[in-house]
Amino acid sequence: MAINTTPLSESSKNNPDKQNNFVIALAGNPNVGKSTVFNRLTGLKQHTGNWPGKTVIKAEGTFSHRNRHYTLVDLPGTYSLHASSSDEEVARNFICFSRPDITLVVCDATCLERNLNLVLQILEITDRVLVCVNLLDEAERKGIQVDIAMLARQLGIPVVGTAARSGRGLESLKNVLDDMLAGKIAIQPRQLVYDPELEASINRIEKRLAPYLPAWINSRWVTLRVLERDFSILEHISNHKNNDFPRQVLKEEVALCLR
Numbered sequence: 001m002a003i004n005t006t007p008l009s010e011s012s013k014n015n016p017d018k019q020n021n022f023v024i025a026l027a028g029n030p031n032v033g034k035s036t037v038f039n040r041l042t043g044l045k046q047h048t049g050n051w052p053g054k055t056v057i058k059a060e061g062t063f064s065h066r067n068r069h070y071t072l073v074d075l076p077g078t079y080s081l082h083a084s085s086s087d088e089e090v091a092r093n094f095i096c097f098s099r100p101d102i103t104l105v106v107c108d109a110t111c112l113e114r115n116l117n118l119v120l121q122i123l124e125i126t127d128r129v130l131v132c133v134n135l136l137d138e139a140e141r142k143g144i145q146v147d148i149a150m151l152a153r154q155l156g157i158p159v160v161g162t163a164a165r166s167g168r169g170l171e172s173l174k175n176v177l178d179d180m181l182a183g184k185i186a187i188q189p190r191q192l193v194y195d196p197e198l199e200a201s202i203n204r205i206e207k208r209l210a211p212y213l214p215a216w217i218n219s220r221w222v223t224l225r226v227l228e229r230d231f232s233i234l235e236h237i238s239n240h241k242n243n244d245f246p247r248q249v250l251k252e253e254v255a256l257c258l259r
């Protein structure tokens with residue numbers, strides 16, 4: 001396994017004052033315990049009920065561990081990152097454009113399969129991902145056992161089990177964050193490979209797009225969005241890098257690929 005050498009996010013690189021400051025995005029499906037993890041880590045006694053849309057407003061908190069200082073950003077709960085709702089767009093844009101140092105994806109141990117969909121989507125944007133399998137106590141109560149080590153091997157990224165309401169596993173979570181940032185954890189994220197025809201289209205569009213993209217963005221991920229005819233992603237990138245994409249050419253290429 002290769003050691004992950006992806007550069008740190010904008011927030012913490014090239015700035016000596018910020019070298020020990022890290023931004024962690026907290027993502028996950030709705031109602032999996034993100035705010036509970038957030039409150040446990042930051043000590044903020046935030047409300048953790050189930051009001052619809054209550055985390056649409058970005059909640060931030062800070063904590064320190066082993067001489068590193070963290071800003072934790074609680075993202076809205078989403079099942080996917082297709083940007084088809086404002087929640088999904090907020091989560092997607094933060095993970096993609098604010099470039100957190102690590103995205104911590106909280107999952108529900110009682111229905112892991114559904115939650116892994118989001119994990120795989122986030123892994124298409126960034127490989128700096130830590131999975132937190134929460135609600136382990138609930139899973140145990142229901143007789144569900146989760147093989148955390150196996151899951152970590154399958155995904156190729158670190159996975160920690162927690163029961164956040166009681167605080168179980170959160171010390172390990174902080175230690176793993178620290179180990180990831182120290183480059184002590186080998187990471188080889190699982191990449192989804194599509195059928196050969198789609199892969200050929202991805203290659204073709206990606207070659208067209210890549211020269212116009214900033215180096216830090218995952219060109220394969222942008223290509224997939226464009227192939228879904230989500231050209232709005234290009235507007236977002238233009239806002240971050242004054243850049244004019246050959247939109248018409250891209251649209252024609254996409255139309256050819258999808259004929």
Ligand SMILES: Nc1nc2c(ncn2[C@@H]2O[C@H](COP(=O)(O)OP(=O)(O)OP(=O)(O)O)[C@@H](O)[C@H]2O)c(=O)[nH]1
Nearest residue numbers: 030031032033034035036048055077135163164165
């Ligand atoms: N038994 C148990 N309950 C938990 C655990 N973590 C969170 N909860 C409970 O699950 C419910 C939802 O937790 P939240 O932290 O609000 O979940 P969330 O992901 O922030 O929810 P949204 O922001 O609405 O998406 C609350 O009643 C928590 O007390 C856990 O590990 N075990």
Ligand SMILES: [Mg+2]
Nearest residue numbers: 034035036055
């Ligand atoms: Mg919440």
